[in-house]
Amino acid sequence: MTTPTPYDVIILGAGAAGLMCAATAGQRGRRVLLLDHADEPGKKILISGGGRCNFTNIDTAPDRYLSANPHFAKSALGRYTAADFIALVEAHGIAWHEKTLGQLFCDGSARQIVNLLLDECDKGQVTIGLGREIRDVGYADNQFRLTVGNREERSAALVIATGGPSIPKMGATSFAYDLGRRFGLKIVEPRPALVPLTLGGDETLFRSLSGVAANVVARAGKAAFREAALFTHRGLSGPAILQVSSYWRHGEPVAIDFLPDRAPGWLIEAKRARPRASLTAALATALPARLAETLADRLALPGELGAATDKRLDEAARKLADWHFHPNGTEGFAKAEVTAGGISTESLSSRTLEARQVPGLYAIGEAVDVTGWLGGYNFQWAWASGWAAGQVV
């Protein structure tokens, strides 16, 4: 086995966070080795945002992240902001646009963001090793010692940037947690987040609405999101549902307001204005016809609005504004856009992302128990945490 000169820092995982960390450390003059088992860097970046990469969100704020410690992300997010990443995007001549809700996308393609990061790594003379299997990681004589393929690599600092296990078919693994545990870091139970929810029991009826979408307010626990919900052949999806899925826990309902713009007494007013209209017709003024029909069936009111008492109409309007679904699960890591949970923030410094008990060991990006909302927040965390560690490794 060869024993080449040690690096200052070895970064495991050439995804969003690892690339940013490598570029930052390299440009500080550190000797950096960036390793990945995939044959290409930034694979999730390439498929993100429908191929256009929703690379940040201009409304980034710590309260848009889930973590056992809601304060943890403040330091990194405050020091490397959405404006900092936008400036980098512009310095590389990449055209971008805001799609909705502060979400910024490339006009061209996600490949531009990967190229930007590779260019920045190049400026920092980062050595990138792709298709490399990390067989063993140890620590002795103030050095991390890695068996990578049939070589040994050594470094003073080691950064865990291998992400979470969502979308395993793209090479995602739980490596970060296994390695973290080996060094005594705590792990917050990982769970799929930003993930479609599945319906069973008598709610399977709603699956026949597969493909129908509506603008709703979806709620789980204390979280509420006003965006589109989509019925699927397995249950519920769409941005509003993906957002609440991160907050949803097994056994809890997801509440949907199907008509967030209607005042509470709207059905009674509709009866006064059009007593001969059916509930389906009244609902179809604001909802897709198939959804209006299914909801009206379930509410089982008499044929015409005029035949229903005000009390029944009031109850129906309340139910439509707070319709409880009882998901029996999620579509799991196979479909989850991110993983919530991960390396506990208790084990890390919020300023440097260094492990409190293991000097020289760092964890960044999705591997850490910090999970953003849908809409560019997860990349912003990857950039910010990668940059924060890159400043100090």
Ligand SMILES: Cc1cc2nc3c(=O)[nH]c(=O)nc-3n(C[C@H](O)[C@H](O)[C@H](O)COP(=O)(O)OP(=O)(O)OC[C@H]3O[C@@H](n4cnc5c(N)ncnc54)[C@H](O)[C@@H]3O)c2cc1C
């Ligand atoms: C379909 C999809 C679309 C998304 N779209 C967006 C979006 O538009 N905006 C947004 O903000 N977020 C989006 N996300 C989330 C975002 O991609 C992640 O949060 C982000 O990539 C996390 O960065 P990371 O560097 O921590 O991990 P990753 O980008 O996942 O990188 C981890 C790297 O580690 C490597 N690795 C894993 N295990 C090993 C191992 N055992 N040995 C060696 N290397 C290993 C992987 O190959 C990978 O290159 C999307 C996610 C998915 C799945």
